[in-house]
Amino acid sequence: MNKYEPILLKNMMQPGYTGSLADYERAGGYQALRKALGKIAPADIIEVVKKSGLRGRGGAGFPTGVKWSFIPKDHRGPRYLICNADESEPGTFKDRQLMERDPHQMIEGMILAAYAISTLIAYIYIRGEFVLGAKILENALAEAYRAGYLGPNILGSGFALDIYMHRGAGAYICGEETALLESMEGKRGLPRTKPPFPATHGLFHQPTVVNNVETLANVPHIVNRGPEWFASIGHPPKSTGTRIFCLSGHVKRPGNYEVPMGITFREMIYEIAGGMRGDKPLKAFIPGGASAAFLTPEHLDVKMDFDSLAQAGSMLGSGGVTVMEEGTCMVWAAENLLQFFNHESCGKCTPCREGSLWLLQILRRIEHGHGRQEDLDLLLRLCGNIAGRTVCAFGDAEIAPITSTLQHFRDEYEAHIRGQRCPFRPQPVADLITVGH
Amino acid sequence: MLIEKHKDKITEILGRYPEKRAALLPLLWLAQEEHGHVSEAAMKEIAGVLDLTPPQVYETVTFYTMLNRQPIGKFHIQVCRSLMCALVGTEQLLGWIHAKLGIKPGQTTPDGLFTLSQVECLASCGTGPMMQVNDDYFEQLTQEKLNRILDDLKRDGKSPLATGPFMFPVPQHMNR
Numbered sequence: 001m002n003k004y005e006p007i008l009l010k011n012m013m014q015p016g017y018t019g020s021l022a023d024y025e026r027a028g029g030y031q032a033l034r035k036a037l038g039k040i041a042p043a044d045i046i047e048v049v050k051k052s053g054l055r056g057r058g059g060a061g062f063p064t065g066v067k068w069s070f071i072p073k074d075h076r077g078p079r080y081l082i083c084n085a086d087e088s089e090p091g092t093f094k095d096r097q098l099m100e101r102d103p104h105q106m107i108e109g110m111i112l113a114a115y116a117i118s119t120l121i122a123y124i125y126i127r128g129e130f131v132l133g134a135k136i137l138e139n140a141l142a143e144a145y146r147a148g149y150l151g152p153n154i155l156g157s158g159f160a161l162d163i164y165m166h167r168g169a170g171a172y173i174c175g176e177e178t179a180l181l182e183s184m185e186g187k188r189g190l191p192r193t194k195p196p197f198p199a200t201h202g203l204f205h206q207p208t209v210v211n212n213v214e215t216l217a218n219v220p221h222i223v224n225r226g227p228e229w230f231a232s233i234g235h236p237p238k239s240t241g242t243r244i245f246c247l248s249g250h251v252k253r254p255g256n257y258e259v260p261m262g263i264t265f266r267e268m269i270y271e272i273a274g275g276m277r278g279d280k281p282l283k284a285f286i287p288g289g290a291s292a293a294f295l296t297p298e299h300l301d302v303k304m305d306f307d308s309l310a311q312a313g314s315m316l317g318s319g320g321v322t323v324m325e326e327g328t329c330m331v332w333a334a335e336n337l338l339q340f341f342n343h344e345s346c347g348k349c350t351p352c353r354e355g356s357l358w359l360l361q362i363l364r365r366i367e368h369g370h371g372r373q374e375d376l377d378l379l380l381r382l383c384g385n386i387a388g389r390t391v392c393a394f395g396d397a398e399i400a401p402i403t404s405t406l407q408h409f410r411d412e413y414e415a416h417i418r419g420q421r422c423p424f425r426p427q428p429v430a431d432l433i434t435v436g437h
Numbered sequence: 438m439l440i441e442k443h444k445d446k447i448t449e450i451l452g453r454y455p456e457k458r459a460a461l462l463p464l465l466w467l468a469q470e471e472h473g474h475v476s477e478a479a480m481k482e483i484a485g486v487l488d489l490t491p492p493q494v495y496e497t498v499t500f501y502t503m504l505n506r507q508p509i510g511k512f513h514i515q516v517c518r519s520l521m522c523a524l525v526g527t528e529q530l531l532g533w534i535h536a537k538l539g540i541k542p543g544q545t546t547p548d549g550l551f552t553l554s555q556v557e558c559l560a561s562c563g564t565g566p567m568m569q570v571n572d573d574y575f576e577q578l579t580q581e582k583l584n585r586i587l588d589d590l591k592r593d594g595k596s597p598l599a600t601g602p603f604m605f606p607v608p609q610h611m612n613r
Contacts, residue, residue: 012604013608013611015610015611019602078455087560088557088558088560089558090519090520090521090557090558090562091520091521091558091562092558092560092562093560093561093562093563093564093603093605095560096560096561096603097603097604097605100602100603100604101602101603101604127560128466128501128503129503129559129560129569130560131572131573132572132573132574132600132601132602132603136602164453166453166462166463167462167463167466168462168501169462169465169466169501169502169503169504170501170502170503170504170556171500171501171502172557172558183462184459185456185458185459186458186459186460186461186462186487186497187458187461187497188496188497188500189500189501204455204456204459246562246563247563248521248524248525248562248563248565249521249524249525250524250525253606254562254563254564254605254606255563255564255605255606256563256604256605256606290519290520290558320521320562322520322521322524322562324524328524333520336518336519336520336523337519337520339518340519340520340557340558343557344557346500
């Protein structure tokens with residue numbers, strides 16, 4: 001069981017809690033806003049968040065307060081805040097729960113962030129499939145307007161803010177912040193070359209901050225309880241606060257678990273998530289969403305924080321932990337993920353657009369018994385020509401499943417090629433699984 | 438057609454953005470909600486509202502997988518095929534759907550009721566196998582549950598087995 005005290009999931013775990021404004025206020029909601037608006041200077045809010053050590057929960061882990069501080073103070077035109085609610089990283093399903101069960105927590109975080117960077121307009125970019133989440137947020141925004149938490153003169157402080165919903169329409173890449181900006185502007189979601197960074201040239205070429213749902217949900221708690229409190233949780237100084245980890249795959253109790261950063265994968269998988277389904281041995285796990293390199297049982301004592309995972313050759317990413325039992329074919333798993341990456345590559349950069357298809361074709365022939373001896377070197381050479389050669393991090397992400405499974409399970413690839421068949425899966429259901437787009 | 442019918446709504450949408458083109462996705466959604474897909478006629482109409490050329494609208498439409506350029510079945514079954522669901526039963530789910538409706542991904546039932554697609558991760562990884570049907574999520578599917586859902590949809594147009602506000606796992610003390 002999860003013995004740790006939740007922060008972000010606390011309200012919703014109370015019996016009868018609906019996420020309505022009344023429920024949220026009863027649980028102490030909007031107190032941070034009352035404490036801050038007109039009483040703490042925006043620049044001081046940024047300092048508080050900097051001091052807390054809060055880092056982005058979307059995947060990249062950039063320090064939130066630092067991001068806010070990059071907005072030019074002397075800028076005369078409009079500036080924007082965007083909540084990135086495009087949760088699309090395979091393995092990740094926490095933001096959906098935060099939005100649908102406690103929408104005001106995130107909205108209060110947005111208002112505080114907007115106040116800190118002095119913007120009048122904020123948008124919530126929510127993935128198109130989250131129809132229910134969008135409705136719940138629309139209702140919550142309407143409640144917040146009626147109560148005076150949004151609108152022209154919030155709580156009589158003189159601070160004004162409007163928040164609008166903006167639905168995506170099915171494209172993983174739009175979770176990448178510059179692709180998100182393009183998408184919001186009504187274009188294809190192609191990532192932009194950086195610099196310039198969104199902090200100076202973002203939405204409509206104006207200074208813009210883009211923050212993830214979970215990141216923003218932390219802000220009211222930091223303002224309420226102070227940066228020292230927050231910085232004492234987790235694995236300071238680089239990994240402060242809790243993370244909501246999303247457990248999926250072959251564990252007994254999959255789901256969202258909020259824990260202080262820095263506990264081990266062993267504790268997460270074997271205690272909190274109840275251990276392996278059917279008590280089978282663990283074969284591999286992905287620690288931070290589909291873009292993170294596979295790890296193996298020898299990494300079970302790695303701590304779940306930014307630095308420990310980087311040292312282990314992977315990343316904390318979005319918090320999606322996917323667990324695979326003995327008997328799972330690693331070539332099949334890599335092929336599945338490459339089908340995802342090939343489908344979702346936006347097509348802007350040649351190495352990623354063409355490379356993802358070539359990688360997929362090679363993996364597919366290995367898995368289906370047509371692999372060639374030279375394929376493994378070819379895979380690695382292709383990966384080397386994609387990494388670092390694209391506008392956004394997608395290129396690095398798409399090679400992670402291949403380089404890491406080849407590193408840890410090369411013998412498995414070789415067995416496929418030698419035996420001209422998959423040793424794990426008797427016959428792929430090829431006629432039900434469509435190829436490519 | 439679209440413009441006249443939704444004049445006020447369109448004005449409200451345009452008011453959210455300092456630049457007109459930003460209203461493109463919201464207007465495309467409006468068209469799809471109206472007709473079930475986005476026709477070229479609707480794209481031209483939207484281009485006119487936003488001072489864009491029809492190709493500018495078309496190039497945007499083709500980027501996004503949720504925008505249908507052709508009419509599809511009344512119920513669009515979208516099965517997640519990404520790794521996390523595949524580990525716990527995407528292939529079985531596709532098999533159950535095939536057994537019940539006789540369709541494979543990319544096909545529509547002859548009565549025009551169901552279209553089946555495979556899609557990438559829908560943020561439901563701990564509760565697979567799963568599918569989205571139109572606006573609703575259906576999770577932790579078994580063959581029995583799937584058959585009930587499809588019967589419900591056919592009979593009533595909706596199913597009470599759709600997921601509500603999401604929380605998983607539900608804490609034990611709330612499970613009474």
